[in-house]
Amino acid sequence: MTTPTVVLTNNKGGVGKTTTTINLAYGLCQSLKQAGAANPRVLIVDTDSQAHATLTATGSKDYTRHNSLCAVLGADRKETTEVLSRVIVASHWLPELHVIPASAELEATERELFSTPGAPYRLADALSVIRHHYAAIVIDTRPSFSLMTEMGLLAATDAVITLEPRYLETVGLQSVINKIYEIREGWRHPDLRLSGVVVTKFDRRVKGHQEMIESLRQHPNLGKLLCGIIPANEAVAYAHRSHLSVYAYDPTSTASEAYAQMVGWMLKRLFVKEAV
Numbered sequence: 001m002t003t004p005t006v007v008l009t010n011n012k013g014g015v016g017k018t019t020t021t022i023n024l025a026y027g028l029c030q031s032l033k034q035a036g037a038a039n040p041r042v043l044i045v046d047t048d049s050q051a052h053a054t055l056t057a058t059g060s061k062d063y064t065r066h067n068s069l070c071a072v073l074g075a076d077r078k079e080t081t082e083v084l085s086r087v088i089v090a091s092h093w094l095p096e097l098h099v100i101p102a103s104a105e106l107e108a109t110e111r112e113l114f115s116t117p118g119a120p121y122r123l124a125d126a127l128s129v130i131r132h133h134y135a136a137i138v139i140d141t142r143p144s145f146s147l148m149t150e151m152g153l154l155a156a157t158d159a160v161i162t163l164e165p166r167y168l169e170t171v172g173l174q175s176v177i178n179k180i181y182e183i184r185e186g187w188r189h190p191d192l193r194l195s196g197v198v199v200t201k202f203d204r205r206v207k208g209h210q211e212m213i214e215s216l217r218q219h220p221n222l223g224k225l226l227c228g229i230i231p232a233n234e235a236v237a238y239a240h241r242s243h244l245s246v247y248a249y250d251p252t253s254t255a256s257e258a259y260a261q262m263v264g265w266m267l268k269r270l271f272v273k274e275a276v
């Protein structure tokens, strides 16, 4: 079985991609450890030059083009293994949770790659070298469908869309779904499946939020993919500021509980290959 590789995607910013990436990755790693898995290792790949996932999970964002994803994408095939072993760092949360850090120079690297044949497959090719070392990989993407995001989608087996519970978000949802299908059909990456939809910053007191959840639930295809409803909860912002996962910041917070539920759902989806 190929290592499940989840990409968090939505071309809009501020919809919880990074928050979901780090808390999903941490939750998967912790759950695999608690279950006594022989290999509980999980890898976060940060493809966003803002490096928020990197900062939160490693405590630093001082990575350069030499010790970040930039180096991995720029490496010759025969150097890839050596570059990966140099670039991958352990998170400061769990020794089994690793990170390929982003760097502010990722956009320059991306521009350089535009004219390189096979550029969109660079991340997939690099990850194929180390995939077997990990139980799961989680990829954070930037808020655009740039070449970098296409690389993330082409390296993934499972796409998870995060969105806020507003009307316009659901309109935008269709364009994200179209992009996933374009990658799957147009780019011949049939292994990519749309595996989940996560609603973040949900406020049960807002009628429009409840209506949006209800219409997602009723949706013939998306209803069964609704894998998490994460409440708006200030513990998330405080956790980010303290460079902690939300579970470590406050395991009893509503967001922690909702992310833990989502992790349970994803474990089944990724490892039991449950038909949903």
Ligand SMILES: Nc1ncnc2c1ncn2[C@@H]1O[C@H](COP(=O)(O)OP(=O)(O)O)[C@@H](O)[C@H]1O
Binding pocket: 012, 013, 014, 015, 016, 017, 018, 019, 020, 052, 143, 200, 201, 202, 230, 231, 232, 233, 234, 236, 237, 240, 255
């Ligand atoms: N459930 C939540 N409750 C409250 N704030 C949240 C929640 N999820 C995310 N945030 C905050 O919203 C902002 C954007 O979240 P982020 O995960 O960075 O989105 P994206 O990666 O899609 O741009 C961050 O400041 C984050 O702390």
Ligand SMILES: [Mg+2]
Binding pocket: 017, 018, 019, 048, 052, 141, 142
């Ligand atoms: Mg982000």
